Amino acid sequence: VNPKRVLVVEDDPYVRGACVDVLGGLGYSVVAVDDGALALQEISRFQPDLILLDLIMPRAQLDGIGLLSRLATAPASGVPVIILSAFGDALAQGVSPEVTDGLRIEAILPKPVSLHTLAREVNRLVRAGVKS
Amino acid sequence: MRNHHGPNASRENATPSATVPIRLVITDDHVLVLKALELLFARESDFVVVAACANADQTLEAVRRHRPDVLVLDIRLPGLDGLAVLRAMNQDGASLRVVLLTAEIDDDQMLEAVRLGAAGIVLKEMAPHLLMECIRTVHAGEKWVEQKAMGRALDTLLRREKDLREITRMLTNRELDIVRMIVLGLHNAQIAVKLCVSEATVKSHLHHIYEKLGVDGRMGLLLLAQQKGVK
Numbered sequence: 001v002n003p004k005r006v007l008v009v010e011d012d013p014y015v016r017g018a019c020v021d022v023l024g025g026l027g028y029s030v031v032a033v034d035d036g037a038l039a040l041q042e043i044s045r046f047q048p049d050l051i052l053l054d055l056i057m058p059r060a061q062l063d064g065i066g067l068l069s070r071l072a073t074a075p076a077s078g079v080p081v082i083i084l085s086a087f088g089d090a091l092a093q094g095v096s097p098e099v100t101d102g103l104r105i106e107a108i109l110p111k112p113v114s115l116h117t118l119a120r121e122v123n124r125l126v127r128a129g130v131k132s
Numbered sequence: 133m134r135n136h137h138g139p140n141a142s143r144e145n146a147t148p149s150a151t152v153p154i155r156l157v158i159t160d161d162h163v164l165v166l167k168a169l170e171l172l173f174a175r176e177s178d179f180v181v182v183a184a185c186a187n188a189d190q191t192l193e194a195v196r197r198h199r200p201d202v203l204v205l206d207i208r209l210p211g212l213d214g215l216a217v218l219r220a221m222n223q224d225g226a227s228l229r230v231v232l233l234t235a236e237i238d239d240d241q242m243l244e245a246v247r248l249g250a251a252g253i254v255l256k257e258m259a260p261h262l263l264m265e266c267i268r269t270v271h272a273g274e275k276w277v278e279q280k281a282m283g284r285a286l287d288t289l290l291r292r293e294k295d296l297r298e299i300t301r302m303l304t305n306r307e308l309d310i311v312r313m314i315v316l317g318l319h320n321a322q323i324a325v326k327l328c329v330s331e332a333t334v335k336s337h338l339h340h341i342y343e344k345l346g347v348d349g350r351m352g353l354l355l356l357a358q359q360k361g362v363k
Contacts (some may be wrong), residue, residue, distance in 0.1 A: 056249070
């Protein structure tokens, strides 16, 4: 059975490394990048089943907000996304559903993220058949 | 762990230390404000001001030299403003926590500041103890930004980009170029020269653009383009 593929887009090296370790340990195939521009390339190449996305990446060419906007209309739209951000509340409560209707935001996890919660949410989405 | 971040956040996770003070660089172009801030921080045992700056250049130099824990930065500065300072620090690879202290900030500026890495935003009209609380919270690795305003700003941004994408899908590249030139205020003759076509061709393109976008003329197109964020 081919492992499910998870793309991690996170500029904090510690969080990124922890995601790779935890999800890799659970048997997922994981690719991690620190920039939305690189993520766009990986979405085409790696074809993830799930994307973990940090919103704020100040040094990135394309940050998480920019990538989210692209995903709303990109060919990869339909790939489920888990948002990792301290601004999850703002996204969940402040943004109208019509603005994000091209996206599949399946979960919003506030930072600092509990790795246990992260693993649980990823497993839950995969079990639910994020991409059959 | 606290999930709610913002001006109403409690201090439960803030960790002021009696032995290792939080090292601050503070920046404001008003000498009186700068002096008042220095006095305020001097009264708190867990803060030490390592540099007080009046402009962007001094701030960038102080950050390079002192490597503070937190930068307290005004947005409005002579020359480069506070947002430009954040951009410059990102280019430098500087890694420190930033609190914006500002008289006023609109939603767009707030979103931009957060995207550039600001972790806290405090209005000057707020009580001084909130600034201290914000700095301690940010120093502890958390955010201090009003979530409702952040949500509004995110909604506006994503809506604008969605509208822009819709326009982009409806028009050809040439038509989009013409709309951008209209936004810049160019006349048909100027557009014709830039595109190396006749003025009649520009008019023909414009006619198609009006039809596709459902506007009744140049002013309608201009308003729509500005509203949708075409640049």
